[in-house]
Amino acid sequence: MxxxxxxxxxxxxxxxxxxxSEVEYMVPLMHGVKESIGITQADVGFTCSGSSDFIxxxxxxFVMTVDGTNPVPPISESHVEMDGAWALYEAWVKMxxxxxxxxxxxxxxxxxxxSLRDVLATQMDPYYVAxxxxxxxxxxxxxxxxxxxxxxxxxxxxxxxxxxxxxHAASNPHAIRTAQKSVADIMAEAPIMDxxxxxxxxxxxxxxxxxxxxxxxxxxxxxxxPAWIRGIDHRTDAHTLGVRDLTRSMSAKIAGQKAGVGNDKxxxxxxxxxxxxxxxxxxxxxxxxxxxxxxxxxxxxxxHTMMASGLIRIAEAAQRITNGDGDRAVATAGSxxxxxxxxxxxxxxx
Amino acid sequence: xxxxxxAVIGVGQTKYASTxxxxxxxxxxxxxxxxxxxxxxxxxxxxxxVVIGKAPDFFEGIMMPEIYLAEALGCVGKPILRVHTAGxxxxxxxxxxxxxxxxxxxxxxxxxxxxKQSESNAMWALSLPSPFTTSINAGAGGxxxxxxxxxxxxxxxxxxxxxxxxLKDRQHALNNPYAHVxxxxxxFDKVVESPMLWDPIRYSETCPSSDGACxxxxxxxxGAEAHDGPVAWIHGTAMRSEANNYGGRxxxxxxxxxxxxxxxxxxxxxxxxxxxxxxVEMYVPFSWYEPMWLESLGFAEKGEGWRMVESGAxxxxxxxxxxxxxxxxxxxxxxGASGMIRFAEAALQVMGEAGDHxxxxxxxxxxxxxxxxxxYYAMWVVADSKP
Amino acid sequence: xxxxQQDPKIKPTALSGEVTMPAAIGAVExxxxxxxxxxxxxxxxxxxxxxxxxxxxKQKKILGDKCPVSGQVFVPPRGVSPVSGQRTTEMVEVSDQxxxxxxxxxxxPIKSRPDLNPPYVSAWVVPDGANVGSISxxxxxxxxxxxxxxxxxxxxxxxxxxxxxxxxxxxxxxTGEPDFVLDDLRIIGKPGGQQ
Numbered sequence: 001m002x003x004x005x006x007x008x009x010x011x012x013x014x015x016x017x018x019x020x021s022e023v024e025y026m027v028p029l030m031h032g033v034k035e036s037i038g039i040t041q042a043d044v045g046f047t048c049s050g051s052s053d054f055i056x057x058x059x060x061x062f063v064m065t066v067d068g069t070n071p072v073p074p075i076s077e078s079h080v081e082m083d084g085a086w087a088l089y090e091a092w093v094k095m096x097x098x099x100x101x102x103x104x105x106x107x108x109x110x111x112x113x114x115s116l117r118d119v120l121a122t123q124m125d126p127y128y129v130a131x132x133x134x135x136x137x138x139x140x141x142x143x144x145x146x147x148x149x150x151x152x153x154x155x156x157x158x159x160x161x162x163x164x165x166x167x168h169a170a171s172n173p174h175a176i177r178t179a180q181k182s183v184a185d186i187m188a189e190a191p192i193m194d195x196x197x198x199x200x201x202x203x204x205x206x207x208x209x210x211x212x213x214x215x216x217x218x219x220x221x222x223x224x225x226p227a228w229i230r231g232i233d234h235r236t237d238a239h240t241l242g243v244r245d246l247t248r249s250m251s252a253k254i255a256g257q258k259a260g261v262g263n264d265k266x267x268x269x270x271x272x273x274x275x276x277x278x279x280x281x282x283x284x285x286x287x288x289x290x291x292x293x294x295x296x297x298x299x300x301x302x303x304h305t306m307m308a309s310g311l312i313r314i315a316e317a318a319q320r321i322t323n324g325d326g327d328r329a330v331a332t333a334g335s336x337x338x339x340x341x342x343x344x345x346x347x348x349x350x
Numbered sequence: 351x352x353x354x355x356x357a358v359i360g361v362g363q364t365k366y367a368s369t370x371x372x373x374x375x376x377x378x379x380x381x382x383x384x385x386x387x388x389x390x391x392x393x394x395x396x397x398x399x400v401v402i403g404k405a406p407d408f409f410e411g412i413m414m415p416e417i418y419l420a421e422a423l424g425c426v427g428k429p430i431l432r433v434h435t436a437g438x439x440x441x442x443x444x445x446x447x448x449x450x451x452x453x454x455x456x457x458x459x460x461x462x463x464x465x466k467q468s469e470s471n472a473m474w475a476l477s478l479p480s481p482f483t484t485s486i487n488a489g490a491g492g493x494x495x496x497x498x499x500x501x502x503x504x505x506x507x508x509x510x511x512x513x514x515x516x517l518k519d520r521q522h523a524l525n526n527p528y529a530h531v532x533x534x535x536x537x538f539d540k541v542v543e544s545p546m547l548w549d550p551i552r553y554s555e556t557c558p559s560s561d562g563a564c565x566x567x568x569x570x571x572x573g574a575e576a577h578d579g580p581v582a583w584i585h586g587t588a589m590r591s592e593a594n595n596y597g598g599r600x601x602x603x604x605x606x607x608x609x610x611x612x613x614x615x616x617x618x619x620x621x622x623x624x625x626x627x628x629x630v631e632m633y634v635p636f637s638w639y640e641p642m643w644l645e646s647l648g649f650a651e652k653g654e655g656w657r658m659v660e661s662g663a664x665x666x667x668x669x670x671x672x673x674x675x676x677x678x679x680x681x682x683x684x685x686g687a688s689g690m691i692r693f694a695e696a697a698l699q700v701m702g703e704a705g706d707h708x709x710x711x712x713x714x715x716x717x718x719x720x721x722x723x724x725x726y727y728a729m730w731v732v733a734d735s736k737p
Numbered sequence: 738x739x740x741x742q743q744d745p746k747i748k749p750t751a752l753s754g755e756v757t758m759p760a761a762i763g764a765v766e767x768x769x770x771x772x773x774x775x776x777x778x779x780x781x782x783x784x785x786x787x788x789x790x791x792x793x794x795k796q797k798k799i800l801g802d803k804c805p806v807s808g809q810v811f812v813p814p815r816g817v818s819p820v821s822g823q824r825t826t827e828m829v830e831v832s833d834q835x836x837x838x839x840x841x842x843x844x845x846p847i848k849s850r851p852d853l854n855p856p857y858v859s860a861w862v863v864p865d866g867a868n869v870g871s872i873s874x875x876x877x878x879x880x881x882x883x884x885x886x887x888x889x890x891x892x893x894x895x896x897x898x899x900x901x902x903x904x905x906x907x908x909x910x911x912t913g914e915p916d917f918v919l920d921d922l923r924i925i926g927k928p929g930g931q932q
Contacts, residue, residue, distance in 0.1 A: 021784025024816035027824045041822055047591075053434075054413035057779035059406035060436055063722050067593050067815065070822020074606035077591035077726075078442055081407065081414055081434040090431065090446060096453035097353040114779040122413040122775060126469075127374060130412070131773040238426045239418050254427055336417040341430070365745035371769055384749035411775050482783045482791065483813065483903050486859050486874050488847040493872075496839035496861055503885060504922035528745050549842035549856070549880075593819030597809050597868030598928025 005226030006318035013207035016112035045100030050084035084311030085333030107308035108208025143246035162199035169298025177203035202274035202304035227318035231259030234343035252285035267326030270313035356451035357574035360390025360567035366530035366682035370561035376422035382563035390567035394424035398456035403443030404686030437721025440689025441728030463690035464563035507656035515637035523677025525706035562684035580701035586617030594723030603646035618731035689719025786814035808930020831866035833891035836917035877910030886916035
């Protein structure tokens, strides 16, 4: 595997960005991150992005945003209709061939324009499930119910996850749900989709993230302590409700094994866990123990920007490695109902 | 680590039609996938990863349909990657799938493009009303016709060159049983007399809307060598993008198109494309784009592409550079698959598997796709021998 | 080996088996399609530049974005310059006269504009002071007389009907001035910056 590292990133997340279009708020991040390490688009060998037309409410929505990359003269570029973490994966694959040293990756969405609970319901099987219009929280609550009934996790444990995420989010300037709340207070919350309480669900945000990958010596030139990608893999579970065991994440488990999560101690993990239950599934599947700090940024319970949240997990983990807060981190990205798809990335400082 | 060799060992397509009401979306993709797997002599368990492409999700009214298609595509427990780069997506998807093999990540990859436009209303999907602009643009033809007008005036091409391309591609389609539009009765006069939709584009110079899927099985070098059947070796892949509206942009031959072609031909060691390429599958949704791309891609001198059309050089029957022997996008257009069909048909040519539209002895072929405001490009060169 | 691709009517082997139905429903006619209408409401936000543009429209002003590096002026403004990859910071007013960059004569009706009777001229109009054009309706001239380079001016709605809308320009009509002569028919817009 060729050595490729995250060398810089920028993000923005807010409850709703009302006075700027997607491209208007992404350009300062795209331009800014390049400027921060002294490169221009001409130094970038490959550009890749992730976004969703259904969230934007517009076909070919990514065409508007590509102007922000400065594609004059033309650039080598691609787009996935997935979280930006998969755009990072595509770029990482490209870099493995040894022809490209620097890649720019971004993901973004402005989900405040439409009801995300309804929008995400259109991901369900179009013949058997989607016509019933189950909203996205209802699907998640079904899984949460199964998980609690299985006896493997309690409502108290989920409240602890929510409370700790709020504590961590309080020190993250990009988080939007930062008010601290005790386990007891969360236990007292009225469920919004029983058994899910307001603190169990993601803090939906508008925003995006831009990140730069660099290979080998180029990475060392651009960053004092690059966050090296030592393993990266992604997998999908079955979609059909009732086929999958919703109390376990097979896809995260396989991806974690392939990425080598268990090969050494994990100092901290940034997990794409929109719901408290998702965090439980992921820590379980990845075998993360007491010695791993989970979601030091506050995770997606602190701020959740669809199509960017997975990429932001990688950016957050990389930034902490670069800062010297730890030597080895895991970041994940997810997609689909009940975290049907998972990507796992292992980052190291040396 | 350096780039590994990669090859196509299986190609599968569905019959293209305006409505494939006999199959669900899952049924449609499986039909193409099974044909590709059977040609490759592979089963689902041999596939390491799936790379899927399609155009806007609004075409089917399903957000990220690959999520629902996980079981149908046999990828439970495997990686699935979903590409979307506008009209070029089918080509881009094949390029991304190729890179997984070339990077040494996977040995056998299934790649697939599809569109089931009949599941939704494509005109609606493409014209979701924006409250901020006034729309007078009737679909893609409305956008591309002013560019075609520029080409016509710039090149001084005779007015009916587009009609010649339209007739040629529809005649080619008669030799391709998978093609959507197969009109034995079509004549040059009928093309010329067909109604103007977006003057200078006539109805018969326009692509149809189709349901359909196209799949390929890609393999690493060891797998391709061990394969008991025809193989198309991938000699080069490239993608380029540019902005669609800025002062000084060449819309007749966009820089991204020229750069992408230069890149892919350099990778394949091709210095004289017209002499060295035996079959071309290019993305021509409106007939005039054939002479325009011939020039942009370096098959013809600037301003002279129409002369190749006029002389019959791009006709499978007697031409030295047969273009779109499958009938092209003008004969079948499941948008998300249209680019992949170009790539797959190029592969079939060098595999000697193109049936009645086979170019005799084809050794090197070129696949091409474009999208957006003629701003996204994907291309590849395949050959019957190793690079 | 050959002949893999010959006959689309022959199903792949794996799909050639028959599906057997329980006897109890064997005689029931198969469902060929289901209709599942989907409706999602979105609140669209124009963004900063387009907002300013729409406010300008209410005052019969056409506003564009100026690229801080190249000086190119983009209309309608999107807040970004693809030429420099930077956020535009300066807005400038451009003329409501310009030229036809290229055009088509549309001869089919479109759903979103029932008021347009084909044939109508859909043109790219570049306003004076802007570097690029956008798709605009040209009227007040027979479609067969429209040409590349034709000088046109905006025809506005009556003052008391003006809104914050691009629809304030009803269409563009010929000014009668001599045609603008394009240097290179392959190139759109003006490459240089605006003073």
